[in-house]
Amino acid sequence: xxxxxxxxxxxxxxxxxxxxxxxxxxxxxxxxxxxxxxxxxxxxxxxxxxxxxxxxxxxxxxxxxxxxxxxxxxxxxxxxxxxxxxxxxxxxxxxxxxxxxxxxxxxxxxxxxxxxxxxxxxxxxxxxxxxxxxxxxxxxxxxxxxxxxxxxxxxxxxxxxxxxxxxxxxxxxxxxxxxxxxxxxxxxxxxxxxxxxxxxxxxxxxxxxxxxxxxxxx
Numbered sequence: 614x615x616x617x618x619x620x621x622x623x624x625x626x627x628x629x630x631x632x633x634x635x636x637x638x639x640x641x642x643x644x645x646x647x648x649x650x651x652x653x654x655x656x657x658x659x660x661x662x663x664x665x666x667x668x669x670x671x672x673x674x675x676x677x678x679x680x681x682x683x684x685x686x687x688x689x690x691x692x693x694x695x696x697x698x699x700x701x702x703x704x705x706x707x708x709x710x711x712x713x714x715x716x717x718x719x720x721x722x723x724x725x726x727x728x729x730x731x732x733x734x735x736x737x738x739x740x741x742x743x744x745x746x747x748x749x750x751x752x753x754x755x756x757x758x759x760x761x762x763x764x765x766x767x768x769x770x771x772x773x774x775x776x777x778x779x780x781x782x783x784x785x786x787x788x789x790x791x792x793x794x795x796x797x798x799x800x801x802x803x804x805x806x807x808x809x810x811x812x813x814x815x816x817x818x819x820x821x822x823x824x825x826x827x828x829x830x831x
Contacts, residue, residue: 615785618642619778622728623679624796633796641781641791643773644798646728646753648679650766651686654725654751657766657804659694660822661811662749666721669701671712671739677729687725706735710742717746728753728767736760747814758805758830763814768799803827 621629622645630636633644651670659665670687672680680700687698701724703709716722726732726739736754740762743750749763757765781794805828811818823829 614639615791616640616642617778617781617785617791619774620645622646622677623648623682626679626682630796633798635792636794636796637792639791641794641796643778644796646768647798648682649686650728650753651683651725652690654683654753654766655687655690655694655696655698657764657822658723658725658749658751659696661764661806661818662723662814662816664721665694665696665723665749667716667719668696668698668723668725669712669716670698670725670727671701671703671709671732672727672729673704673731674702675704676731677727680727680729683725683727703731706738709735709739713739713742713746713748717743717748722748724748724750726750726752726754726757736762744810744813749814749816755803758807758810758828761807761810763807763810763816765803765805767803769801769803772801773799805830 616639624630624644625632630640670684684700691698701712703712733754736757737760740760744761752762752765753767755767755770804826806818806826807830
């Protein structure tokens, strides 16, 4: 049965396809964020909260064994900002709250929410906890800022889910083999800043960052 996947991180590393250009087998589709985006997350978070000294990458090892790759990218960027990055594995929402409460008790701490299924499923609760404990955080999901998240940087879901995926399904139904359709990576990314949350956290958003944002929520 031909399969077109919509969100998969590192499909080659996970053994889902043989390569991006030549997926082989009966699967092809579209990737999620690439691990190199980790450095960009850190850069954006430090721009909006420049006094941070400690940043934690929160992830669930069961749903995102690839988060180590995001962390490696984050770690390579830490010398530019004189900040320490740590991996923060969690397994349930109790551990999430414990982590956020601990980080929130330290005024120089922030969080990067990893791009993975557990965090996506619980994103509204995670945002509520970060707001409660006044923790600056950056999110990878398309609706995080609209739900109160400080800042989000993600690929454009509408652009990827619209024409391209429909086109792949159409081509397969017309006889093209999935193995002949290369796996595509995101090409358009969105930066959204929630000014209300920034003000609540006592943060001043630089004009240079606002100028590059795709959307600013007042």
